[in-house]
Amino acid sequence: MVEGLLLDIDGVMVTSWEALPGAVDALRRLAGLGIPRMFLTNTTSLSRGEIADRLTAAGFDVAASEILTAAKLTAEYLMAHYPGRRTWVLNQGEISSDMEGVHLVGPDEDPEVVVLGGAGEVFTQAALSRVLELMLRGVPVISMHRSMTWSTDAGLRIDTGVYLEGLEKAAGRKIRAVGKPSPLGFRTAVEMMGVDPTAVLMVGDDMHSDVLGAQASALQGALVRTGKFRPEMLHRLQRDEFGPVPDHVIDSVADLPALVEKLNA
Ligand SMILES: [Mg+2]
Numbered sequence: 001m002v003e004g005l006l007l008d009i010d011g012v013m014v015t016s017w018e019a020l021p022g023a024v025d026a027l028r029r030l031a032g033l034g035i036p037r038m039f040l041t042n043t044t045s046l047s048r049g050e051i052a053d054r055l056t057a058a059g060f061d062v063a064a065s066e067i068l069t070a071a072k073l074t075a076e077y078l079m080a081h082y083p084g085r086r087t088w089v090l091n092q093g094e095i096s097s098d099m100e101g102v103h104l105v106g107p108d109e110d111p112e113v114v115v116l117g118g119a120g121e122v123f124t125q126a127a128l129s130r131v132l133e134l135m136l137r138g139v140p141v142i143s144m145h146r147s148m149t150w151s152t153d154a155g156l157r158i159d160t161g162v163y164l165e166g167l168e169k170a171a172g173r174k175i176r177a178v179g180k181p182s183p184l185g186f187r188t189a190v191e192m193m194g195v196d197p198t199a200v201l202m203v204g205d206d207m208h209s210d211v212l213g214a215q216a217s218a219l220q221g222a223l224v225r226t227g228k229f230r231p232e233m234l235h236r237l238q239r240d241e242f243g244p245v246p247d248h249v250i251d252s253v254a255d256l257p258a259l260v261e262k263l264n265a
Pocket of ligand 1 (some may be wrong): 008009010011012204205206227
């Protein structure tokens, strides 16, 4: 039974902000079924309003209030746990306006909290060494997400999760990640929909962050064969008979209405 839908955006609905084939129509059909939905993205630079604008330009009918970004979740986490603290955000690109209300400082302004956003050229040896130094001093480090890769037109790019593993090993301390696949993001979205988590279907192209992460938080998962999907990764998982596998695999979001109708029949 599917009583709520949680959708990843990049690689599922769009790539480079162009709608994937059949995606606009599928979202329209799903809206017609009257099932509550939210969009959960690990995007770190664009705000909810900017994402809604881009999706609208791509042909979708999506409101900013339906979108949860890793930056928004991180801002809420900081307000709850470190209100008013001097926060250094290391992020490729602009700092999202979803972070509004957070007291931002630079790396040399005695930060009390460090936030890691999306990886990119700003993740230099010097910047990451500064993060490690602060971490060793006991300054809490929060990450907007733990994604290992993201997909671009030119292929996969390594993301923040790759650096987290190394920083954690070097410092002997854990970094808390807020976005997918952390249970925090899934829980917040499910609460906003007011649906039991077991009746929520998460749809994504990232096998670990989206699908297995959701399943570990008691949601159902559906993997799409678009975006960053790589068949070898699924095959490797399926060969391990004891490990978790996606509940459902569909060719693309265009097949989602049929899957939801089948599960609800
Ligand atoms: Mg994605």
